[in-house]
Structure formats: structure tokens, C-alpha cells
Amino acid sequence: MDAFDDPSMDFLPAPDGLIRRTDGQSDDEELRRGVRRGKLVRVTRGVYRPVDPDGNTRDPDHDKQYAELVIAVARRSKQRVVSHVSAAAIHGLNLLAPDQRLVHFYVAAGGCRTREVHLHEGGALRESDTTVVDGVLLTKLALTACDVARQGTFAQAVAVLDHALRLGVTRSELGSIAQRFGETKGIATLRRALEVADKNSEPVGESLSRALMIEWSEIPVPSLQAEYRDGHGQLIARVDFDWDGKVVGEFDGKVKYEKNRRPGESASDVVFREKQREDRLRDEGLTVVRWVWDDFRKPQVLRARIRRALTQAGVI
Structure with missing residues (x-):
């Protein structure tokens, strides 16, 4: 019996709700087994979010607090463009198990990470790619959804694209952005999810269900x-x-x-x-x-x- 079979051995997430391989609570195989059994959702390499008994892989209050943090940090960084999951939080996009540890920005050159922010190389960003919400400069909804999809799993990509379509983004817009990315990291996931994205799939749980059925x-x-x-x-x-x-x-x-x-x-x-x-x-x-x-x-x-x-x- 391993930790995922024994309810008394559930792993304790960090204050941000995530479980990290570096926490030392489990090895790689236990974490992979947790994903296969539907008890964990992989956020990024070595980082997982638990699916609790009510199925809540995200806390609405945490989402609100994260959006407030993004706005606060962005207002101190006026030359940067809020992007990825950070822009998604401001747009109100429903995401599946998002990694909200950092605030994401596009910058003209010199992408890097710090303890607070992740700066993405955005040299190809166009003025038409951005908008202003609550006084904050951020990527428009279509680009935001595509960026989130490129960084996520297939299920995460399906969920964000489904919601973007429901919010009025067109499939043509998403397809045009996907073409601009060329053969960059995550483009295969984005393209595959775009083929099956459907605005009629309503909550995130339906999107996850469809992603599983497709597999x-x-x-x-x-x-x-x-x-x-x-x-x-x-x-x-x-x-x-x-x-x-x-x-x-x-x-x-x-x-x-x-x-x-x-x-x-x-x-x-x-x-x-x-x-x-x-x-x-x-x-x-x-x-x-x-x-x-x-x-x-x-x-x-x-x-x-x-x-x-x-x-x-x-x-x-």
C-alpha cells in the first residue's frame, strides 16, 4: 500500500495549495501514481495540486487574492505586460489547477524568474495583442488563453480554450495566434486542444471529462x-x-x-x-x-x- 491508497497518508500541500517533489513527501513514482489515479493534477514539472473530496482543484478565494496580487504587482511595473495565468486571473478565465505562485509578465527582452515574478520574452508581442483592464496592461483574452494552453497539460488546455470560446473569442482568432507561435514549446498541446475546444462545454469539470474521453x-x-x-x-x-x-x-x-x-x-x-x-x-x-x-x-x-x-x- 502506498500513500495514495492509504487515506491516513494524504500529502499536505504547502500554503499555496501545491505539492512539490522537492518537499520530500513523495518520490516521482508516487506522484505519477497519484496523477494516474485522479488524486493529483500535474501543474508543472515537479509541482502538483491535490483534487480534494469535493473535487475543488482551486479555491475561489485564492483566485481572487491572486488576481489582487497580480494587479498590485503590475501597477508597480508599468513597462511590463501581464500575461499567462496572471492575465487569465484578471480576465476571469476558468482554469484547471493553475499554478499561481508567480506573477507573469511579457517583457521586450531578457526573460527570467525571481521569487515573485516570471518574465517571458515578448519581443514578438504586438500592440494589438494587449488591452487595459482595471488600469493594468495585459494580453488580450485570445492570446492569454493560448499562452495558458501552451504551458499546460492537454486537459488544462482544453479547459481554458473552452472558456475562451464561451467568452466570445473566435476559433479563427485562436488559430491565427497558434500559427504565430510556430514550433515553440507547447504548440502541439495548443493545436491539439484547439481542434476539440467547444464553447458548449460549460464548467471546468466538463472540460476535464471531455479531455479524458478523448484520451x-x-x-x-x-x-x-x-x-x-x-x-x-x-x-x-x-x-x-x-x-x-x-x-x-x-x-x-x-x-x-x-x-x-x-x-x-x-x-x-x-x-x-x-x-x-x-x-x-x-x-x-x-x-x-x-x-x-x-x-x-x-x-x-x-x-x-x-x-x-x-x-x-x-x-x-
Whole structure:
């Protein structure tokens, strides 16, 4: 039994919420095993973020504090352009397990890192690439999303591009920026994610789900946000994932329940309504597969559940 099998041996993240190989709590193999089992998300080389029981790989309060830090540092550095995850925080882009230890800037020349900032070489940056938000000069939304995608994993890239499309960035804009990067580091991840990015994928958990499904070769690509109506034309549900009108998949994140809560409703009221909604879908002859953030801890178990449902319904 290793540390990821024994709940009493969970690793303690640093105050910034990250686990680092240099902390000495685990070796490389244990960390890789944690990623495979869905208990950790790799942020960058040697740095990981835990997926907690509620599936929260990021703390909204920490995001807000980070954005405030970025603005404060940027206002002391007027000749620099805020970029990457720092620009994403100001734009309000939803990211999957972002590394927010440093404030990122583009500079004309001489990229480097300090204890507080990461300066990126930005000699090819154009004036049209920048905008001003809250008095801070930063990269525009499209370039920001592409920069984050280039620095992340495939799942992180899919998540940020999905949200950028929902916020109104066009696929053409993203494609043009990708062409400008040439064969730079991370471009393959950006291009691959851009091929599958979809504005109809709503919360980060749905983007992560899709990224996993794309990696699972036997799982067909589902339709997103399909609507089901009863015999009177009344909407029963708009589902996250749909396979041939036979199987629907639903990712249940905390954000979704908060979003669906009506004035005066308790959390249990929302759960009860969701149960009724699921019953109506089953009455229509559909197979319903649900998963939550905690299921990402054991992605192969989730994979088997989806595959079994698709097989039994005759989809595969």
C-alpha cells in the first residue's frame, strides 16, 4: 500500500495549495501514481495540486487574492505586460489547477524568474495583442488563453480554450495566434486542444471529462448540451453529454448545484429536483451515467462505467 491508497497518508500541500517533489513527501513514482489515479493534477514539472473530496482543484478565494496580487504587482511595473495565468486571473478565465505562485509578465527582452515574478520574452508581442483592464496592461483574452494552453497539460488546455470560446473569442482568432507561435514549446498541446475546444462545454469539470474521453479511444465523442423534451414539447433536461440518444452523461460539480439553486431553495431541494429530472430521463428510455469531482480520483473506474453503459445500450 502506498500513500495514495492509504487515506491516513494524504500529502499536505504547502500554503499555496501545491505539492512539490522537492518537499520530500513523495518520490516521482508516487506522484505519477497519484496523477494516474485522479488524486493529483500535474501543474508543472515537479509541482502538483491535490483534487480534494469535493473535487475543488482551486479555491475561489485564492483566485481572487491572486488576481489582487497580480494587479498590485503590475501597477508597480508599468513597462511590463501581464500575461499567462496572471492575465487569465484578471480576465476571469476558468482554469484547471493553475499554478499561481508567480506573477507573469511579457517583457521586450531578457526573460527570467525571481521569487515573485516570471518574465517571458515578448519581443514578438504586438500592440494589438494587449488591452487595459482595471488600469493594468495585459494580453488580450485570445492570446492569454493560448499562452495558458501552451504551458499546460492537454486537459488544462482544453479547459481554458473552452472558456475562451464561451467568452466570445473566435476559433479563427485562436488559430491565427497558434500559427504565430510556430514550433515553440507547447504548440502541439495548443493545436491539439484547439481542434476539440467547444464553447458548449460549460464548467471546468466538463472540460476535464471531455479531455479524458478523448484520451479513451474506445469512448465515442459525445454531443454536448443535448435537449430532451416530453410528448408535449416541454423541456425535460439539457444534458452535459449525449451518445446517440441512448446514453447521457452528467457531471455534477458544486458550481452546477449552486447555479441551479432557486431563490429560497436548500441544497437538498436542488438534489431532489435533480433526482426527479433523472427519473424523467430514464422514463424516456435513456441510460444516465453521473459522476462528480471525486470520480476523477479513479479515472479508470469512471472509464469502465461509461464504457459499460455504452456497451449495454448498443452504442459501442
